[in-house]
Amino acid sequence: MTSLFNPDTQTPYTVTVEEKAAIASAIETEELTQLALSLGNIPSRSGEEAQAGEFVRNWLVEEGFTTRTTGAVAHRQNVIGEYGGKGLGKNLLFTAHLDTESPSDDEHINRHKYRPETLANPEWQQCWLEDGSFRGYPISNDRGPMSCFLMAAKALKKAGIDLSGKLYLTACPGEIGPEPMEEWQGVDYLGKDIGANYLFHHGGVVADYAIAAEGCDWGVTWQGNGYALFRIQLLGEGVFTPILDNSPDPNDHPNPIYQLGKVIDAVHQWAQTYEQTNHYKSRGGESVPKVQIDAIKAGSPLTFGAGTDVCSIYVEVGLTAKQTASQPYHELNRLLASLGLTGYNIEPVVVRHGFAADEAQVAPLVKSLSQATSAVKGEALTLAHPAYSSMWRDHNVFNMQRIPAVTSGMPRFRPTPKDLTDSALIYAMTALAICGRAT
Known part of the structure; x- marks a missing residue:
């Protein structure tokens, strides 16, 4: 040893x-x-x-x-x-x-x-x-x-x-x-x-x-x-339910909640690679930067009836002693840009290295x-x-x-x-x- x-x-x-x-x-x-x-x-x-x-x-x-x-x-x-x-x-x-x-x-x-x-x-x-x-x-x-x-x-x-x-x-x-x-x-x-x-x-x-x-x-x-918490906002359009034209493809739905499936799948797949690529081992310890979706927030059940314009996903991303938050930010940004989303924002709402x-x-x-x-x-x-x-x-x-x-x-x-x-x-x-x- x-x-x-x-x-x-x-x-x-x-x-x-x-x-x-x-x-x-x-x-x-x-x-x-x-x-x-x-x-x-x-x-x-x-x-x-x-x-x-x-x-x-x-x-x-x-x-x-x-x-x-x-x-x-x-x-x-x-x-x-x-x-x-x-x-x-x-x-x-x-x-x-x-x-x-x-x-x-x-x-x-x-x-x-x-x-x-x-x-x-x-x-x-x-x-x-x-x-x-x-x-x-x-x-x-x-x-x-x-x-x-x-x-x-x-x-x-x-x-x-x-x-x-x-x-x-x-x-x-x-x-x-x-x-x-x-x-x-x-x-x-x-x-x-x-x-x-x-x-x-x-x-x-x-x-x-x-x-x-x-x-x-x-x-x-x-x-x-350390860690960063990224808030990913999926942007769409809230449409009054009685006049909604439902598409067979959920990804065509104007409500951004319906885009959660492909975003979650993509983030989960990215996380597997991220953890393996950034695994850091030194004489002082072994660090694995884990990733998890911690929360989702969208719409309001109090004012239901027209869906929502915004669906937020909160993704916790571990950061080893060799990383900064800019690395996963750019990786997630590229990932989201490839998904054909109606619109999105990504923001690191917490960063600790x-x-x-x-x-x-x-x-x-x-x-x-x-x-x-x-x-x-x-x-x-x-x-x-x-x-x-x-x-x-x-x-x-x-x-x-x-x-x-x-x-x-x-x-x-x-x-x-x-x-x-x-x-x-x-x-x-x-x-x-x-x-x-x-x-």
Whole structure:
């Protein structure tokens, strides 16, 4: 197996066996379990992160960490805790997001997106232990990993190990959330702009390295995909139904909804080639830019009777760290131009590019994480599954700003209390290796 880093890579500090034992003895599994459950059971849909953020802030204050908040609005704050900084060591930043994947609070949106049994799933907002494993999406994504690095910092402090460099502990809103779109505008619909991105620019943090703590099944990657959402508007003519002259060929129908079939077929075929052609594999991960039609909007059932002039298709297109949005834009434009449509517009209504860390610059962090993983799990650190390097995670924010960053963490699905304990120990040892011990 190819090494994840150059064998000559040096870490800022070498963690001793005695230090590992001291940190491990300072991590209490029951305490960590209760922290994860308490934090995970605070409802925290995107836009509703305030209570969870306040919980983290209070926990940091009670545990004696320097603590502050920063945010675009009062109810969507980034929480920052600090530990160490007693010397001239490197600074490491941990980040995880407060918001949780969940249906909207808008019943109309939910009715058109989810089946009733999907909406009824208690795991959207609730977390519990069952048969020795955690259940509930909030712990899996992302307050379980958040609890792990909070406990890692507490263990270092409890073990009497101060750090030369600074350790930043950050909990951010908006990483999962929606994007401002059409009638849904304003700060409550902001996602990634007000979380780690806002934190980087306004949070008073100066990180040499960063770890986005998220479930990676113990793997690591330092690259991530972005995405573009293209709105394709098919243009036609709404005709009063009683005077409509129906053609046998649906493609001749004036209502652009009738052109959906050939457009969907063409986009689907294009997607197969796009994913294969732009598959990107590097030493830091494997990224596949997937494509999916996420939504369709046309006409109004309230004012039926004359079809519609416009039918909109929303196509999500993944972007690897080697791509820009202009590539799929031009490819889709050429595709649509070849279909003989009555008319169309194509617009990228959301664009976020993917990023990757410089291999040499991120190597000390990867080696530190690898050594900690081997010491705790007894197995080598490996690259994360391509799914984890084919999505947006907040390590993209830091790699975008040339701060070497990775995403790594515990099992994403059905983690156990021991998984959280192991993850906390790995994070603590990595922090010590990067920041160094204050003397």
